[in-house]
Amino acid sequence: MLFEFGVIIMNTQSLVLHGRIQADGTLQIEEKVNLPPGPVSVTVQSVTVSEQKPTLRVLEDIWAQREAQGLVSRTAAEIDAEINALRNADEDRTQSIESIAQQPQRKQG
Numbered sequence: 826m827l828f829e830f831g832v833i834i835m836n837t838q839s840l841v842l843h844g845r846i847q848a849d850g851t852l853q854i855e856e857k858v859n860l861p862p863g864p865v866s867v868t869v870q871s872v873t874v875s876e877q878k879p880t881l882r883v884l885e886d887i888w889a890q891r892e893a894q895g896l897v898s899r900t901a902a903e904i905d906a907e908i909n910a911l912r913n914a915d916e917d918r919t920q921s922i923e924s925i926a927q928q929p930q931r932k933q934g
Contacts, residue, residue: 843872 844854852869878886891898899907 838860840858840860842854842856842858844852846869847853852867888898
């Protein structure tokens, strides 16, 4: 602690720890507090725990909804064909641009 102009300046360390309020009102910390012994200030903030579905379960739900709506997913072959068509179109465009770039420049005047 340092004293300056009547104000106490303290070096502080802060940690965020997780715990649980027990039925008897006591606080149980889930991990060891890695601070030196001494007084501390504790702020308690309630946390909402959400029950999230695992990613695979979410995907399975989406697939089931799509199937129920009569939507059919593309096959791997259809996806590959579309990717190849896009690549070919890009290659054609690139060749066209290179062809234009190689043409001799005309002088204006």
